[in-house]
Amino acid sequence: MKLHFSIPAAEELREGHGGCYVLYSLFLEGFLLGKARYRQLRRWDEQLRQVFGSAVPAFPPKFYLAMTQSMADERRSQLEQYLQKVTLDANITKSEVFINFFRKLQLATFKIQTQRAFLDVYLADGSNITLDIQTSDTAERILQVTSCKMGIARELIKYFSFFFIQDRDDGALSVVKKVADFELPYVSLQSMKDLDCKLGIRKWYMDPSLDTLLTDCKASMNLLYMQVKLKALLNFKTNNFSSVFLVQFLEKIREVQFYGYVRLDPCICDYPEVGCSAEIYAGNNEINCCIKLPTNQTKEVSFKINRLRSWQVTFLGEDDTLEFRFEYNDSGTWEWIILYTKQAFLLSSCLKKMISEQMIKETNKVPEMVKNKGKKTDLLEPC
Structure with missing residues (x-):
């Protein structure tokens, strides 16, 4: 894509x-x-x-x-x-x-020479690791170095990615953008100094069921655990828990609403009325909007990606605000839903990721259907 x-x-x-x-x-x-x-x-x-x-x-x-x-x-x-x-x-x-x-x-x-440099990579719990790199190293290369230092299995690093992040005034983290594989993180950070960005590593998949692929790798499980950020457990150190506990914990936490979703900063939307404020969550094949109406009532709306035909991002030129609009089919009628958010490109990346994961699931399902054609079975094959 x-x-x-x-x-x-x-x-x-x-x-x-x-x-x-x-x-x-x-x-x-x-x-x-x-x-x-x-x-x-x-x-x-x-x-x-x-x-x-x-x-x-x-x-x-x-x-x-x-x-x-x-x-x-x-x-x-x-x-x-x-x-x-x-x-x-x-x-x-x-x-x-x-x-x-x-x-x-x-x-x-940006007038930067290729030379040795040190780069801080931040984890979801606020801690960081320092890497010895070259300024000309791509994100893909630095991700490999990070995986080696953290002990993440080589075949699992594809489930993680780098993001440029900021500290919000309320203490939360805001994701500015996903780093492209060919991008030079060290150089990009120098060019984004005014934004006071940091380089963070996070899981990069939208389907929570993929958690099960990481259960045999303690370092990967630690990263997932840190990203959950449950307030009741923030004072505990991840290393104090066994692998068995982490697996059981992540199995249980998947039952919580919006687990595995990417949460965007509060924004403005034009649905169901112009000028509504909204909390946006992207994941599990949907864009979920918790919308505050002019009456101060809250309305939760789920826009399913299988009812979404197209979307586009437009730069408005006002305080770096972006317009994210998507064409949605609600009860047989197509309409454009508009969100005004600085994280429009991040939301677009989330949609592309959900669609690609869905396509992979469908592709993997076909061989199983062919393989079991003509066989009597009482259960559907898992995707």
């Missing part, structure tokens, strides 16, 4: 010999990833084509005449669409050509 690339801004600069060029600001999920010229992107496109051929989408054509403002706007829009289409192919986004381009772009944009 495509990444949320955008090019909201471009600036015209002068070269040393008097000529001009346009520098495009490439944003990933609402944050500046790097700045590039058209010719840099075109050269990168040529490298991609040498490896992937026709799988690479068409690149915006070169203009041989002076660009008008409308032509400049058209090119910016075309480059934005090109980036979004390129990221639809997982083979491309995992390639060295793709990763190396954005590695060099991030380092050059």
